[in-house]
Amino acid sequence: MVERDGYGQFCPVSMASEILCSRWTTLVVREFLCGSTRFNELRRGLPKMSPALLSKRLKELEQSGVITVTRSANGITDYQLTAAGEELRPLIIGLGNWAQRWMESRLSLKNLDPSLLMWDMRRSLDTRRLPTRRCTIQFLYPELSAAQKSWWLVVEDGKVDLCNFDPGYDVDLLVEGSLRSMTAIWMGLTTIRQETDAETLKLEGDRVLARDMQEWLGLSVFAKTPRMRA
Template sequence: MEITNLYSQFCPVAMASEVICTRWTPLVMRELLCGSVRFNDIRKGVPKMSPSLLSKRLKELELAGVIKSVQTERGASEYHLTQAGEELRPLVIGIGNWGQRWVESRLSLRNLDPSLLMWDIRRNFDPDPRPSRRCTIQFLYPELTELLRDWWLLVDEEGTDLCRTDPGYDVDILVTADLRAFTSVWMGITTLSQEMETGAVTIDSTSDLEANFRKWLKCSVFAPQKRMVS
């Protein structure tokens, strides 16, 4: 693994920082560690990162031996972690755990991003058992612009898909929410029941499907961390 030492220090902390502490790189690593292997899927986890910069960071990580590019049978490129990349898992997760414990919630909830929130929800959504027929869940954030207001999760026996445009199916579950409130639920700062009691979140569905939705909806992997600041 060849690294250019811009810090001009032999210290391993300095050497490692050259690889993983450039702008956006820890978030790219988060996406890779969460299982994203295709360029467009990685982009969904870093929606405010330009495609050109993402491409540059992936090339840098490949040169550093953290990931390797693999061609599928269909000719598409996928990015897979090497042993060196996988060994970064406790470090990246540790950074997230520290942020959950020590960064004030008002600062966390200042950086609202519906694209990241919905992508996170989609990949952690856990219908178990999966419904025997397709279940369409619409998320409506009334305060947002038309472009970001509506999102759909399609859940069936094969998997869970996230749609930005109306898929044209009847909606089984409609979740209407204040974006800050639902982000707070996702991060484990508040609970779904608490936000529903205040009216910040409403669920329109049958009682059975609402119960299923509550079971299927999981919080962020960092939510279990006990917060040390309010």
Template sequence: MDRGGYGQFCPVSMASEILCTRWTTLVIREMLCGSTRFNDLRRGVPRMSPALLSRRLKELQAAGIIVAAPNPQGVVEYRLSPAGEDLREVIMSMGFWGQRWIESQISLKNLDPSLLMWDMRRHLKPDPLPTGRCTIQFQYPELPSAKRNWWLVADGGQVDLCGFDPGYEVNLLVRTPLRTMTAIWMGVASLRHEVEAGNVELEGEPAIASAMKQWIGLSPFASGKRQVA
């Protein structure tokens, strides 16, 4: 990685030369969330090109922030080094700062169903759901048909995300505009309020619907206190 950008000995300057290139902090965010494989990292940064992701991973390896090694199946996995793990507090602090100070209407202009559902998949809490396979369909009626329907399938404590009908019986259908679901996920809007207002429709097993607040698992930054309207 070229570190000649600022030419200052200040540690803030040196850290910025590594971390402040485009997409870098988001790649680290994905790894802090548990993604280790290239395709999983891509799902967390869907607008980042594969070529640029590959380049950033090589730069982070050169900087000693991540290590790459094949798993027993021969698939390369990327993991944070101790230096990379030490960035957890930095990245979390950035997220809470954004939650606190960035105006919510600006954030809600950046709607992306694939990223929202990927985040929901890895934060969903399966314990409140019935034992055995449980399929929850999310439908965003205003989106084109290719992006309108998503399925979260919880089975044995594991959660999978499908962008196509997996063919299982749907235990609960959640129908809502993407903007509303994103606002709920971010902690900007209340699930209970949006359901009572008719902005979120729940069809299916009443026990799963009533426990949605427990199993949905909001953004880790949703608890941050906002200082802006």
């Protein structure tokens, strides 16, 4: 980002790389494209990035005109993509499509993280395909530690809340299985039907919710990209 250690080339690919190719930067942009606008929202989607570095990257992205920053009087800082930032969408999706197409899926499935998966699912859930009443779906990963085992998605008025403590509502549907299976489903590597048939996933509760889960559980944006490698 600093003049002195740039690539020293006038080629536009080099110029774009100066802005986007430092560690974490493309993932920060991805979080913006997924709708995050606040520091702690960004952190949630980038759990292994240190806040100091996130702060630094945000300054750099502001400097290069990818985002704008507005600080309100109550101390809340709001980050928004600029038009230039929004135009990075096809590039970031292109990167993801490339990896989905060419990289072996077992490499992705080495990087399992329940909180990240649940956070992503929260975002992609299709609330229009769920009942209009309040709806609570519990996900249970029996192999994980107590702190990571249980997750609840509470859908109400088209909004989705994620908790990893019992919100106290009646559970409409319990989804139980390995984190690996659930991640593979979300990435489009397998289907709910395949996993329930193989008994690596179990659905208990509301029959209609269970039947339609493949429809309301929005998948990763890359789930439909055809793969060249298994």
